[in-house]
Amino acid sequence: MTKELLKGNVAFAEAAIRAGCEAYFGYPITPQTEALEHMSARMPELGRVFLQAESEVAAINMVYGAASAGVRVMSSSSSPGVSLMMEGLSYIAGSEVPVVLVDIMRGGPGLGNIAPSQGDYFQMVKGGGHGDYRQIVLAPATIQELIDLTVEAFDIAERYRCIVVVLADGSLGQMMEPAELPPMQEVRKREDRPAWALTGAKDRDPNVISSIYINPAEEEVFNQKLVDKQKVIEANEIRFEQSDLEDAEIAIIAFGTAGRIAQSAIRQAQEEGMKVGLLRPISLYPFPSKAIKDIAAKVKRVLVVEMNAGQMVEDVRLAIEGAVPVDFFGRMGGMVPLPDEVYDQIRKTYAKIG
Amino acid sequence: MSSESLVETLIYSKPQGLTTIGTHYCPGCTHGISHRLVAEVLDEMGLREESIGVAPVGCSVFAYKYFNMDFAEAAHGRAPAMATGLKRVSPDKVVFTYQGDGDLASIGAGEILHAAGRGENITVIFINNAIYGMTGGQMAPTTLPGQKTTSTPSGRDIESHGFPLRMCEILSQMDGAAYIVRRSLHDVTHIRKAKKAIREAFEVQVNGMGFSMVELLSSCPTNWGIDAEKSLEFIKEKMLPMFPLGDYKNLTEMGNGQKG
Numbered sequence: 373m374t375k376e377l378l379k380g381n382v383a384f385a386e387a388a389i390r391a392g393c394e395a396y397f398g399y400p401i402t403p404q405t406e407a408l409e410h411m412s413a414r415m416p417e418l419g420r421v422f423l424q425a426e427s428e429v430a431a432i433n434m435v436y437g438a439a440s441a442g443v444r445v446m447s448s449s450s451s452p453g454v455s456l457m458m459e460g461l462s463y464i465a466g467s468e469v470p471v472v473l474v475d476i477m478r479g480g481p482g483l484g485n486i487a488p489s490q491g492d493y494f495q496m497v498k499g500g501g502h503g504d505y506r507q508i509v510l511a512p513a514t515i516q517e518l519i520d521l522t523v524e525a526f527d528i529a530e531r532y533r534c535i536v537v538v539l540a541d542g543s544l545g546q547m548m549e550p551a552e553l554p555p556m557q558e559v560r561k562r563e564d565r566p567a568w569a570l571t572g573a574k575d576r577d578p579n580v581i582s583s584i585y586i587n588p589a590e591e592e593v594f595n596q597k598l599v600d601k602q603k604v605i606e607a608n609e610i611r612f613e614q615s616d617l618e619d620a621e622i623a624i625i626a627f628g629t630a631g632r633i634a635q636s637a638i639r640q641a642q643e644e645g646m647k648v649g650l651l652r653p654i655s656l657y658p659f660p661s662k663a664i665k666d667i668a669a670k671v672k673r674v675l676v677v678e679m680n681a682g683q684m685v686e687d688v689r690l691a692i693e694g695a696v697p698v699d700f701f702g703r704m705g706g707m708v709p710l711p712d713e714v715y716d717q718i719r720k721t722y723a724k725i726g
Numbered sequence: 727m728s729s730e731s732l733v734e735t736l737i738y739s740k741p742q743g744l745t746t747i748g749t750h751y752c753p754g755c756t757h758g759i760s761h762r763l764v765a766e767v768l769d770e771m772g773l774r775e776e777s778i779g780v781a782p783v784g785c786s787v788f789a790y791k792y793f794n795m796d797f798a799e800a801a802h803g804r805a806p807a808m809a810t811g812l813k814r815v816s817p818d819k820v821v822f823t824y825q826g827d828g829d830l831a832s833i834g835a836g837e838i839l840h841a842a843g844r845g846e847n848i849t850v851i852f853i854n855n856a857i858y859g860m861t862g863g864q865m866a867p868t869t870l871p872g873q874k875t876t877s878t879p880s881g882r883d884i885e886s887h888g889f890p891l892r893m894c895e896i897l898s899q900m901d902g903a904a905y906i907v908r909r910s911l912h913d914v915t916h917i918r919k920a921k922k923a924i925r926e927a928f929e930v931q932v933n934g935m936g937f938s939m940v941e942l943l944s945s946c947p948t949n950w951g952i953d954a955e956k957s958l959e960f961i962k963e964k965m966l967p968m969f970p971l972g973d974y975k976n977l978t979e980m981g982n983g984q985k986g
Contacts, residue, residue, distance in 0.1 A: 395815050421814045425807070426840040433804040433837070437780075437811025440798050445811070463801045570796040570812060572819050574775040580790045582781075582799035 375550040380515050381406035383551055384448070384474055384538065387519040389414055391526045392557035393472070394443040395421035397434035401453040402486040403542035404476035408448070420559060428453040432460030432473075439469035440581040442569025443560060444526050448474035450542070451492050452483065454500075461535060462501025465598075466583025470529035474522065474538045476545035479706025487706025488542035490628060493683035496537050497656045504595050506602055507535035508609060509656040511628040515549040521654075523554050528609065532601055539656065541629050541679060543708060605658055612660040614667070616642065617649030622721055623667045624650045625688050626677040630709065634677050637714035646722050656684065661691035668692040672725040675699045677714055679707075697724070741765040743774045745794045754947040754954025756911040757785060757853065761792055763921045764824070764851055767928055768795070777820040778812055780805040782834075784826035785859035803834025806841035809848045820931055822849040828858045831867040831891045838897070845902025845936035849927045852893060855944040856965060863949030867891045870968055875949070890968060894941050898974035905930040905938035906975040912943065912961040916971075926978055935977055943969055 378386075385407040388396070396411040408424065415422035421438070425431035431447050438445040449457065454475045464471050477492045479485040496509050508528060512518040518540055525536040565571050570579055585591035613631075616638065617623060626634040631652035641648045651667055653660050668674060673696055676685040685700045692698060701717040703709045740746065743765030751757045768774045774795050781789040783802035790797030800808040805823035813821040830838050830852050841848065857875055858864040864877040868890045872881040898906040905927050909920035920942055927938035943965050945957035952960060973981060 395811070397811065423810070423814060426836060429804070430807040430810075430837055430840065433801060433807035434811035434814070436800075436804075437798065437808035437813075438815045439811070440808070441778075441812050441815045443815045445815070459801055460804070467799075570778045570798060571816065572776045572778065573794070573796050578794060579796050580799070581797075582790060584787065584799055 375552050377548050378515055378551050378553075379406060379548045380518055380540065380545045381476065382410045383515050383553070384518050384522045385410040386414070386553055387522040388446050388472065388526070389418065390554045390556050391523040392444050392559050393420070393446050393526065394559040395438040395445040396447065397423050397425050397431040397438070397445070398447050398449065399425050399428045399431050399453060401450045403478055403545045404448050404450045404474070406545070407474065428456035429459065432457040432464075435471055436460055436464050436467070436469065439464065439471050440467070440570050442565035442571065446472040446474070448476065450476045450478050451480050451489070454492065454495065458501040461507065462503050462505065463583045464535055465501065465505035465507065466503065467581050468533040469581060470533050471535050472522070472525045472529050472538070473535065474540070477539065477541045485706045486542060488629060488679065488708055489704070489706050490541055490630060490679035490683070491704070492539065493656065493678070493680060496539050505598055506657055507537055508532070508605060508658070509537045509539050510611070511539045511654060511656050512544065513628050513632040513652060514551075515544065515547070516551040518544055519551055519553060532605055534601070534605075539628070543629050609655055610658045610660050610663070611654035612651060612663055613654060614651045614663070615649055617651065617667055617670070619647055620649035620670070621647040621672050621725055622718065623671045623674050624648060624677060624718070625653070625664065625674060625684075626650070627653045627656060627684060630677045630679050633709055633711055634714050636711035637718055640711065640715045641718045641722070646718065648718055648722075653684070659687050659691070661687070664688055664691040665693070665695070668695045671696060673697050673699065673721050675701065675717060675721045677709065677717070678702045679709065680704060741769045743768045743794055745792055747791050749792055750788060751785065752948040754945060754957055755785075756942070756944040759911050759917060760851060760853060760942050760944065761789065763917070763924050764822070765793060767921060767925045768820070771925070771928060771932070773820050773928065773932075776818075777822065778816070780809045780812070780821070780823040782823065782825040782829035783860075784829045786824055786826060786853065787860065789824050803829050803832070804837055805829065806834065806837040806846070806848070806850065810841060810844075810846050813846065813848050817847070820849070820928060822851060822928070824851045825853065826859070827852070827854045827856065827866045827868040831893050835891075838893070839900070842897045842900040842903045842937045842939070845904070847931055847934055847936055849931045850939040851924065852939055852941040853944045854893075854941055854969065855946040856890075857946050857949045859946050859949055868969070870964055892969060894939070894974040897939060900937070902937050903939070903975050904936035904977045907939075907973045908941040908943070908969060908971050910943040910961055910966065910971055911945070912958040926980065930978060941969075
């Protein structure tokens with residue numbers, strides 16, 4: 373395989389197809405619409421299902437239906453559209469069907485704008501919909517990583533029968549980079565659909581896909597099942613990347629695009645002799661709390677950089693438990709921090725350690 | 727009397743399409759009848775093992791327990807969207823929703839309209855009893871003008887609450903709809919006609935003709951605050967004038983404007 377120049381939205385859509393995604397349901401919303409457009413052409417060409425729904429509410433419930441039939445299915449959207457999907461996501465979580473969702477975040481709250489943002493961290497990482505559940509959230513920083521995580525998301529979703537969200541921002545959706553697509557996987561054969569799926573109760577007892585447990589004691593048993601599953605997920609699915617932290621005095625913690633921008637600023641600071649390293653969480657749930665706590669034991673101060681008013685920083689502070697001070701730098705509303713701005717923040721943080 | 731005349735002949739039993747679980751429905755409620763009609767039709771057509779039902783939120787939220795076939799339980803109003811997802815990836819299966827008036831005509835008005843507009847090849851069983859049952863008798867989008875409910879204690883005032891929605895009339899305007907009929911469950915004659923319509927609706931789906939819906943005028947003695955017998959009279963006298971029976975759209979060969 374060779375690298376080709378790919379736009380983020382097209383890249384993750386094609387990656388999903390290569391991962392054997394059999395059905396896509398979505399609704400146009402900037403800055404992710406190219407994904408829906410790509411699917412609209414490619415899926416019918418391959419004899420797979422594409423449907424433009426009347427709303428994100430309908431789209432996620434179509435996803436819920438197709439997932440209940442045991443096929444690989446996904447949707448993608450951007451912040452306001454994802455808000456509309458929260459009801460469906462809660463039902464999907466409560467029914468334990470595997471679903472992949474890509475959120476290409478934009479500035480908010482409300483209608484906001486169409487510029488890149490990381491303002492949906494709380495919404496996606498802390499659950500979003502009603503009730504006690506968690507969803508796995510993976511945050512890429514490059515288009516290659518967006519492709520790789522989208523493919524992996526389908527495997528992870530099926531492994532745990534859960535929701536996997538690929539959380540990126542508008543800049544990743546819109547920009548082009550050289551990247552390599554994986555080989556094509558065929559869709560699952562009809563006869564290979566999972567035993568729990570709704571396929572018609574022929575020669576077996578009926579299957580039911582439901583999120584209702586009217587008896588609180590039964591609901592609690594189900595909640596406990598989800599909690600137990602979360603423990604396994606937390607043990608197996610933590611992903612992060614770190615660099616230059618061996619002898620660092622300052623650790624920068626940033627995810628996605630903010631992590632990538634921070635990397636440029638760190639290089640500049642290192643050239644001037646500052647001992648700065650980066651930890652970039654890739655899985656936002658499960659969060660790399662232990663890795664962050666271990667780093668905090670070695671450095672003098674931590675700087676968190678985000679494209680929001682300070683959301684992941686709360687999880688960083690929880691992980692660090694006050695061991696070292698945590699500074700925060702964020703740009704909001706669709707504004708993307710410049711490497712120079714982050715560099716200035718590194719200098720400020722560095723000055724505080726004396 | 728000869729001994730041969732004492733041989734027992736089974737003339738009535740529970741359809742295979744229903745489980746043996748007792749339902750939670752109130753005495754005099756017609757949900758039991760509509761469940762049975764759907765199950766009988768799927769049995770007679772040999773489709774039970776090929777069927778996937780989608781239950782709503784409302785009194786029939788537990789329909790998945792009573793139907794002996796694969797079932798999904800949708801979010802409130804979203805059954806047509808969920809059924810769309812199921813049908814698109816399993817086009818050879820028979821997919822149907824079973825929805826009440828609040829589910830279908832209020833919170834799920836968007837989903838049902840677009841499913842019909844797309845000509846989604848699913849069947850919808852629409853239970854219209856002019857009230858919210860599960861939450862205890864509030865106004866539904868099909869509540870009659872003047873009808874008292876727990877959220878219209880002085881009766882539905884059209885100045886404030888607007889008019890009932892007639893879903894067959896609305897959905898029959900959709901080009902994608904193939905079979906849109908209204909029937910009633912208030913007496914045996916009408917129940918037999920309702921069963922025939924349910925069969926036709928599933929035949930429409932099996933023949934790939936597009937969206938089919940059977941609206942069934944149904945009773946709710948508990949929340950109407952009258953007994954079972956008077957409830958059937960209420961359907962006949964109060965609901966029929968507002969919701970006339972008939973074929974609003976029927977693209978089958980039988981579709982010659984016959985009245986229900």
